[in-house]
């Protein structure tokens with residue numbers, strides 16, 4: 191018996207080595223605390239988990255955090271905890287991550303992970319260009335699928351994936367994390383209260399200086415600056431602007447945009463110079479159904495002279511609001527200072543003083559974790575989850591319209607999107 195077992199282990203190991211696939215179980219304690227009532231587990235394949243977003247937001251601050259709190263409690267009283275398998279290309283990096291976060295399973299084979307019935311959910315935070323193929327395979331394997339944005343860089347492919355997900359009858363979702371940031375939740379609250387009156391316009395500034403390499407290490411991955419690898423600020427940021435604008439102000443109906451590659455040469459992770467082929471700044475105007483006009487500047491080539499990396503100023507007939515990632519300030523028409531244009535004398539107004547901070551009245555969890563818990567509830571107890579693949583495709587539709595506007599130097603309409611579009 192023992193001999194047979196040894197033969198089986200040796201054979202499995204040999205097959206693994208032969209086909210270049212590694213799977214592992216890291217030693218160490220599980221991070222689900224002792225004493226927590228028996229928890230069920232849900233297997234989640236986490237692909238791209240060695241990346242910036244994969245490690246920090248999705249593994250550490252979401253999945254590991256949910257395990258540490260003992261999972262999530264469902265309406266029927268059951269507790270369910272994520273049981274992730276860390277998937278990627280480098281066995282060394284995966285094993286190190288698994289040890290650090292006390293995760294038991296890792297693998298370098300997407301096929302093995304998809305074939306394992308223990309895994310119900312496929313999650314993807316790979317570099318954008320690699321996502322569509324894996325998502326298609328996961329849907330074909332009958333897994334529920336949750337993804338980083340953008341779903342893909344190609345609009346037709348995005349809508350095709352949305353259709354495939356709907357036909358597969360599985361749960362599907364896209365990360366729309368900015369909806370859950372405190373500053374933008376406070377802005378939403380201000381809008382819903384009617385404080386602003388009729389909203390006229392929005393001015394958004396997003397960006398910071400991304401170092402080109404050389405004296406200062408770049409703080410973003412180099413593929414972001416190569417179009418052929420799925421890079422570009424339009425593809426990166428317009429999906430965020432789509433769901434934010436549509437959630438706060440209404441559907442985007444048209445877009446005019448001009449992009450730029452301001453910095454033509456950058457250095458990659460190994461310090462080698464490469465040609466930047468993707469847009470690193472974009473200056474866009476969005477029309478919203480009902481008349482609101484939004485101007486958004488997005489740039490990786492600007493130095494910050496604002497309170498936050500993203501600022502939205504919303505001007506309405508009764509008041510204005512300025513929101514950042516965590517805070518939101520308002521000014522009512524009754525406290526609006528009288529500005530008079532006269533550069534010949536010092537201005538008596540201190541414009542920044544006349545604003546009131548929206549108080550923090552709730553405790554805000556990590557935005558990614560909030561959405562992970564929502565997605566898990568969607569899978570486990572059919573709770574609502576509006577951030578589905580049709581929404582993901584809508585984000586890519588706005589990207590597509592922006593790129594066409596830039597290429598053709600003209601406004602592009604953004605029609606309503608359905609699975610039949």
Ligand SMILES: NC(=O)c1ccc[n+]([C@@H]2O[C@H](COP(=O)([O-])OP(=O)(O)OC[C@H]3O[C@@H](n4cnc5c(N)ncnc54)[C@H](O)[C@@H]3O)[C@@H](O)[C@H]2O)c1
Pocket residue numbers: 237238239240241242243244278279315316317318320338339340365367411413426
């Ligand atoms: N929601 C957000 O706020 C947010 C912010 C940044 C990035 N993102 C999205 O998350 C995804 C990952 O971005 P990131 O910044 O974490 O990238 P990253 O370069 O840090 O990570 C990319 C991951 O893909 C893996 N990968 C597999 N094959 C690869 C290949 N051939 N080349 C490069 N990487 C490969 C890497 O190993 C790594 O795990 C992107 O789709 C991006 O659009 C979302």
